[in-house]
Amino acid sequence: xxxxxxxxxxxxxxxxxxxxxxxxxxxxxxxxxxxxxxxxxxxxxxxxxxxxxxxxxxxxxxxxxxxxxxxxxxxxxxxxxxxxxxxxxxxxxxxxxxxxxxxxxxxxxxxxxxxxxxxxxxxxxxxxxxxxxxxxxxxxxxxxxxxxxxxxxxxxxxxxxxxxxxxxxxxxxxxxxxxxxxx
Ligand code: IMP
Numbered sequence: 671x672x673x674x675x676x677x678x679x680x681x682x683x684x685x686x687x688x689x690x691x692x693x694x695x696x697x698x699x700x701x702x703x704x705x706x707x708x709x710x711x712x713x714x715x716x717x718x719x720x721x722x723x724x725x726x727x728x729x730x731x732x733x734x735x736x737x738x739x740x741x742x743x744x745x746x747x748x749x750x751x752x753x754x755x756x757x758x759x760x761x762x763x764x765x766x767x768x769x770x771x772x773x774x775x776x777x778x779x780x781x782x783x784x785x786x787x788x789x790x791x792x793x794x795x796x797x798x799x800x801x802x803x804x805x806x807x808x809x810x811x812x813x814x815x816x817x818x819x820x821x822x823x824x825x826x827x828x829x830x831x832x833x834x835x836x837x838x839x840x841x842x843x844x845x846x847x848x849x850x851x852x853x
Contacts, residue, residue, distance in 0.1 A: 671833060675823075675840035680815060682837040685797075685825055688814050689717065692795060693724020695812065696765065704728045705763040710780065711735040713769035716826035716834070717797045717814075721767060729765075732757045736776060755783055764789045769826050770798040771813075774806035781808060798822065798839070821847075 680688075696705075704727065709718035711733050722729060734755055764784060771777060777794065784792055797814040823829050824836030829847060 671836055672840075674833070674843055674846050675836075676843045678838050678840045679817065679820075679822060680825075680839040682825075685814075685837075685839065686720070689720045689797075690724045692812055692814060693721055693726075696721075696795070697724075697726045700725075700727055700729075700763060700765075703763050704730065705765050706730045706732055706759060708757065708759070708764055708766045708784070709733040710766065710768045710776070712834070713826050713828065714767050714797075717769055718767045721795070732759070734780070736780070758787060759784060759789045760787050762789050763791045764793070766792070766794045768794070768796045768810075770800065770822070771796045771808065771810055772800050772803050774804050774808040777810075778806035778808040797825070798827075 707718060707722055707725075707729055709715060709731065712735065718731070718733075722731065734757060766777070766780065766784065768777060777796075781792065781794065793811045794808070795812040795814075796810040799810060799813040799816045800819055801816060802819045820841045821829070822839050823833035823842050824839045826834050827839065828834045829842055833842070
């Protein structure tokens, strides 16, 4: 799998260190509270699993499943909610945990749906931020790493459902996806 990477952007150790920092920050910010972590599946699964173990508070876990990318690395596909939006966060302290903020369309949609439920508070944590690609107005409260406009895989992030199990994050060789037919 590593052979399909043009280069590694963040090693497993760098990810672990940054995730631990974010966990400590959230632990301090939510003292005396029991926040609910909302994992946006599937890309955020690995990040959420590691982050929640770095939060020293009685938090709970919810998830929603969305999908926006098909077999194209550079162009977002249509956003689809592959499972019903069946979380109820009314009155709760919600921490949305997402893998990557790209155009922002996914998260602006999700944040609006959540705001409509009147949570006690709402925070957005993203592991990666690609600000140069932003189309929708959405800002994360905590960003793990700001990255340039490159298609990355690993640590939960996929290309065509693959590479999620890479322990590092890397940039895929363009040759891996350039042979795919346009959607
Ligand atoms: P947005 O709605 O354009 O911000 O896209 C958010 C979603 O697109 C993320 O949750 C990812 O699933 C996917 N995505 C965006 N950029 C990348 C990337 O570089 N690699 C893998 N998935 C990506």
